[in-house]
Amino acid sequence: MKPVLFVxxxxxxxxxxxxxxxxxxxxxxxxxxxxxxxxxxxxxxxEDDHGMEATGNYLLKVCGADKRYKRLGTxxxxxxxxxxxxxx
Numbered sequence: 001m002k003p004v005l006f007v008x009x010x011x012x013x014x015x016x017x018x019x020x021x022x023x024x025x026x027x028x029x030x031x032x033x034x035x036x037x038x039x040x041x042x043x044x045x046x047e048d049d050h051g052m053e054a055t056g057n058y059l060l061k062v063c064g065a066d067k068r069y070k071r072l073g074t075x076x077x078x079x080x081x082x083x084x085x086x087x088x
Contacts, residue, residue, distance in 0.1 A: 022049045022056060023076075027069060030076040037063040 028039045041063045049056035049071070056071035057079075068079040077084050 021051055022047060022058075022071070023074070026074070027058060027060075027071075027076045031060055031062050031067060031069060031078075034078050034081075035062045035065075035067065 024044065027044070028042050031037070031042050032039045043061040045059040045061050045066075047056065047058050049058075054071070054073045058069045058071070058076075060067045060069055069076050070079050070083070072083060072085060075084060
């Protein structure tokens with residue numbers, strides 16, 4: 001039993017890390033808020049999610065308009081508006 005725990009416990013812990021994969025619901029909610037468009041009218045056209053690197057690029061159709069979004073950790077933002085995270 002212990003060898004199994006040593007294999008699966010670390011894998012489970014990594015899978016639960018924030019930013020480990022696309023949170024589609026959060027992405028749609030963010031785009032809905034940013035553009036005043038109901039989530040039902042937003043579609044993920046393409047996704048290039050870099051998983052454990054905690055980054056990603058997404059093309060969304062938001063009420064008929066193409067919008068590019070990026071992910072930094074657990075934050076999704078409109079690429080045209082730039083990152084909400086201050087840089088030095």
